[in-house]
Amino acid sequence: MKAAFALLKKDLASEVRTRYAINSLGMFIVVVVSVILFSIGDEKITDYLTGGLFWVVVFFTSMSGLSRAFVSEEERGTTLTLQLIARPESIYSGKFFFNVALIFSMNLIIALLFSFFFEMFIFKNILLFVCAFIIGNIGVAASSTIIAAIISKAGSKGTLYPVLAFPILLPLILTLIELTKQSMDGNSISESSVELAVLFCYDVVMVASAYLLFDFIWKD
Amino acid sequence: MAWKVFLFVLMTLVCIAGITFPIVREPVTWYDFPLIPGLEENAKIIFFHVPTAWLATIAFLMATLYSIKYLRKKDLDDDVKAYTAAQIGMIFCVLATVTGSVWAKFAWGSFWNWDPRETSIFALLLIYGALFALRSAVDGDEKRATLSSVYSIIAFVTVPFFIFIMPRIMKGLHPGSADDTNAGPVVDFKMNQNMQVVFYLSLIAFTILYFWMWNVGYRSQIIKDKLQKQIN
Amino acid sequence: MEQFFSQNAIYIVLIIVLLVWFGIFGFLFSLDKRLKAIENDTKGVKK
Numbered sequence: 362m363k364a365a366f367a368l369l370k371k372d373l374a375s376e377v378r379t380r381y382a383i384n385s386l387g388m389f390i391v392v393v394v395s396v397i398l399f400s401i402g403d404e405k406i407t408d409y410l411t412g413g414l415f416w417v418v419v420f421f422t423s424m425s426g427l428s429r430a431f432v433s434e435e436e437r438g439t440t441l442t443l444q445l446i447a448r449p450e451s452i453y454s455g456k457f458f459f460n461v462a463l464i465f466s467m468n469l470i471i472a473l474l475f476s477f478f479f480e481m482f483i484f485k486n487i488l489l490f491v492c493a494f495i496i497g498n499i500g501v502a503a504s505s506t507i508i509a510a511i512i513s514k515a516g517s518k519g520t521l522y523p524v525l526a527f528p529i530l531l532p533l534i535l536t537l538i539e540l541t542k543q544s545m546d547g548n549s550i551s552e553s554s555v556e557l558a559v560l561f562c563y564d565v566v567m568v569a570s571a572y573l574l575f576d577f578i579w580k581d
Numbered sequence: 582m583a584w585k586v587f588l589f590v591l592m593t594l595v596c597i598a599g600i601t602f603p604i605v606r607e608p609v610t611w612y613d614f615p616l617i618p619g620l621e622e623n624a625k626i627i628f629f630h631v632p633t634a635w636l637a638t639i640a641f642l643m644a645t646l647y648s649i650k651y652l653r654k655k656d657l658d659d660d661v662k663a664y665t666a667a668q669i670g671m672i673f674c675v676l677a678t679v680t681g682s683v684w685a686k687f688a689w690g691s692f693w694n695w696d697p698r699e700t701s702i703f704a705l706l707l708i709y710g711a712l713f714a715l716r717s718a719v720d721g722d723e724k725r726a727t728l729s730s731v732y733s734i735i736a737f738v739t740v741p742f743f744i745f746i747m748p749r750i751m752k753g754l755h756p757g758s759a760d761d762t763n764a765g766p767v768v769d770f771k772m773n774q775n776m777q778v779v780f781y782l783s784l785i786a787f788t789i790l791y792f793w794m795w796n797v798g799y800r801s802q803i804i805k806d807k808l809q810k811q812i813n
Numbered sequence: 814m815e816q817f818f819s820q821n822a823i824y825i826v827l828i829i830v831l832l833v834w835f836g837i838f839g840f841l842f843s844l845d846k847r848l849k850a851i852e853n854d855t856k857g858v859k860k
Contacts, residue, residue: 507735511728515718524714528707529735532742535700559746563739570738574731577652589838596834600827793841800848804855 364447368455373462382463386426390467393418394474408481412541415475415482416534419501421523422467427505428522430456431513440513444579453506453575457568460502460509468498485547492550493540496560500533500567507571510578533563588789595783599628602779614776626684627780632787634677637705638740639791640670644712645737648730658803660726663733664716665798669791671709678702701743708736 647663
């Protein structure tokens with residue numbers, strides 16, 4: 362656990378130094394949101410469509426941002442050092458925490474931009490949306506971290522990542538879109554408890570299998 | 582040897598029964614199928630479409646089991662078996678998608694309308710596609726085997742969400758969905774005894790056929806690898 | 814005969830499906846046999 366936090370600290374420090382995520386991912390979000398705004402123009406779009414668009418932006422931002430976790434280590438040639446000084450589980454935890462932090466900050470920016478630019482982005486039950494948002498982000502971080510580990514060992518790194526991640530993230534994204542619709546309709550938490558339970562199961566299953574399988578990817 | 586004859590007879594019987602047995606309003610004789618409201622003659626697809634979808638899932642299960650076995654034992658033959666299982670699964674997955682889509686045109690009025698079942702089979706297709714993309718992107722036998730094993734296990738833990746949870750909590754037109762009132766959970770109530778028998782026989786026949794295809798597939802692949810090693 | 818088949822086209826479908834199935838079965842059967850022969854051959858080479 363200590364090693365995991367040390368790794369998280371190291372990643373945060375290198376992030377502060379290079380400002381990769383803040384610069385490029387922030388700009389990416391701005392670009393994507395403005396492309397959507399331009400393509401909509403003066404059209405009035407429905408609230409359901411805004412909810413769907415929100416998760417589309419989240420998906421593509423995490424696709425471009427989260428793959429860095431292990432690829433950056435391979436690029437700098439620090440994989441071997443990491444293998445020597447820490448156990449695989451703590452490496453996965455460190456990267457997982459870093460990705461969780463990254464995705465939460467990114468998605469907060471996206472949510473703020475959406476509520477600023479889209480007048481239909483209103484929730485009757487904001488608490489339900491916040492719950493879905495938190496559980497969903499953890500799920501996205503868990504599965505994209507393990508996919509990032511697979512990608513870092515494979516050849517063509519850039520294009521393969523969304524291809525591999527999309528089918529894994531699909532049940533999560535679909536449930537999240539469903540939940541977003543429900544919170545726009547003003548369902549109470551107990552009314553949507555089934556969907557929340559599905560999200561929670563997904564998180565648990567993903568984190569558990571990622572911990573079990575990370576060993577095999579990391580060691581070769 | 583005997584099971585090949587058994588498969589031959591069984592599949593022939595399933596074809597004859599599934600195609601020619603008439604669907605009538607009031608089943609009287611032993612070979613009559615009951616009329617299912619909303620499905621009618623279209624109901625006969627169950628003997629050929631459902632087994633292909635079932636095999637796509639079974640193949641994926643097999644691929645995952647052999648992936649786990651590979652990760653434990655590090656025997657490259659297991660990876661070949663998992664790969665062949667996925668290949669044949671891909672074929673049956675495409676077949677299930679196409680037959681389902683053709684059926685949907687006549688039962689629901691359009692080839693594709695993102696019914697939960699259609700979404701889940703599409704996701705299964707994507708998973709298979711991603712698996713092959715990953716395999717072609719990695720060089721080195723052992724690395725490829727390890728990475729594709731890990732990926733197929735991760736993908737497999739999401740499959741229950743597609744196949745069992747989503748179609749049942751979301752609304753859809755496919756027989757067996759959450760709000761399906763007129764066609765009911767078809768397997769349990771609307772099919773009569775002899776229709777169920779034919780249905781299960783067809784599942785068995787297709788499963789045996791799948792295992793045979795898989796067997797031939799992985800044996801030839803292993804021989805190919807062996808010969809390649811001898812030449813190099 | 815001809816009239817019977819033109820009224821009950823389902824039997825034509827049946828005959829075609831059965832023919833396809835016989836074809837697939839025969840193909841798989843011969844493939845299996847050939848494969849077995851090759852397996853025996855390669856075993857001989859190794860020893």
